[in-house]
Amino acid sequence: MNASTLGLWSRPDLREAVAAEDWGAVLRIYRKAAGLSQTKVGELIGLVQPDVSDIERGRRRVTSVEVRQRITDGLSIPPELHAGAEASTPPPVASLVLPGPGPDDDLLSRLTSATQSRVKVDAPTLDWLDRLLAEHRSAEDRIGSRPMVGVMRQQLTTVVDLYGSARGPLADRVVRLASEHAQFLAWMAQDQAQTPAALAWYDRSHEWALEAGDANMAATTLSMKAHMAWSGGRGDRAVRLAEAARWSAPGASLGVQGMAAQMAARGHALNRDGDDAHRLLDEAQGLISRASERPEDEPAWMYFYGETWFELQRGMIAMHLNDWSAAVGHLTTGLAALEPTYLRDRTWYGACLAHAYAGDGESARALLTALPLIPDAATIGRPHSWNELHKTAAVLMRAGAKEGRQLVDALTPFD
Structure with a gap:
């Protein structure tokens, strides 16, 4: 018995519960509509009856990617209903939406004509997009990721659309910009625990970074995958990905190398290896301290790393230990x-x-x-x-x- 034979997934209440990722409501509505017991639903999704009961009653929150995947697969939830599936693919072509004060009229006109008429892309347009991305990163620090996702998906579409009109070095800049936008989308998906979407965006960002010859972004995407592994409790994988970020991109800046070292430190801490955790965090802090002497050599997204951030990371490592x-x-x-x-x-x-x-x-x-x-x-x-x-x-x-x-x-x- 499955949802497709019962037509359950046409029910508005069930579709709304999936869209909201309210897994307790999903299980409860599905079970009652299908006439199943909690034990039978548990068999479908690989959980015991008490766990199903706790999820339905809100006593247990579904935060594990693995458990969400079990529910998705076990109940045959259509992919188009799942938020992660939609977010894992690039958005359709759309116009640029500005979250606040826009560029001057000349730049706005230039950007609009570039996306609509395929006229030649120029450096001022790309400079403006660089600045706008930096402002969006800063805004996300203050208000969180949820309000930013739609804006950034549309903005990435604009950047990708510019590629057809770019030539020579400008084409490389467009690819680099696309890589940075994809990395930011990946981070926001990760922030909302949409792991499949985040992995898809990180893969896309890494591919574009390699195409653009951007060692800093190529290393950063691997470091952020290490961060995802750490978030999921996978210390060994966090260490391996962080190490890969360092050896696979030898041209990365000192700051980006420091980011990778501290990600490895997190993985070791998760594995209760305090010596390696503290050693690598000290190394990371040294690298980023040296990087601060030449900030012009560092990519824009490294603005957050400093003494305060390292103090907080030492607190996190102490918690793991x-x-x-x-x-x-x-x-x-x-x-x-x-x-x-x-x-x-x-x-x-x-x-x-x-x-x-x-x-x-x-x-x-x-x-x-x-x-x-x-x-x-x-x-x-x-x-x-x-x-x-x-x-x-x-x-x-x-x-x-x-x-x-x-x-x-x-x-x-x-x-």
Whole structure:
């Protein structure tokens, strides 16, 4: 018995649940419409009945890519309904949509004519697109990825459309720009836990980077794949991809090499290899410190790496090594210096700090740190910050601390 024979996937409520990635509603609606038990649904998707019950009731959140894939495959969800499938392919041709103040009239006219009439592309147009991408990266730090995806998909379409009119060195610049846009889309998909889409965009970005001869972006895409492996709990793969980022792109800048070294450090920390984790993080910090002496040699996307960022990374590594006191110290220092407008990152590292307090037995501090983060975690911080707050609640509950139930009660209205 499957959805295609029952015609279930024509149901608006089921389609809406898939689009929203509300897996509890997907399982509940599918099961009741198909007349199946929780045990039978569990057999279809490779989970036991208590797990199905917990997901349906919202007691367990589906954050694992593997579990989402089991649900997708087991229930025969049509690919066109799944958000990751749509996001993994380049968008159709569309006009450029500007999120705020646009370019001067001359540049806007030049860009419009280039995309519509295939006239010769010029350097000022590409310079403007470079600046616009930099502004979008900065905006994403402040407001999160969700509002940016549609704009960036349309902007990438514009860049790709310019390629047919570009000649000589300008054509190389267009390919490089396309690679940078694809990498940014990959990062935003990754930020929203759309792993298949992120991998597809990183692959596209890497291919275009190689075509353009851009060693920095080629290495960066591999480093970000290492970051995805780390996020998924795969330490060995994170280390291998980070190492590949270094040996496969020998022309990469010092900063980009430092990015790869710190990604490898994360993988080692995940594997509880503290010596290699600390050694590589020290090496990464040294490389990026040297890079700061010649910022003109670094690509635009390296703006975020600095002393504050490394302080926060030391906190993350300490968490992996269960050195909770050190984690609290590093994260507290890093958050105090983090740009106030970086709401997404302040929410994420704040949630990690709450977790570290809970791990260190500081239940009251954990709750006090977590509660103010909930509104932002529920909006710009989903799924990562939100999941981290739930992990904090679970640590407190296992310790028998009353603050665990208080945090759960505070989170529940937003679930």
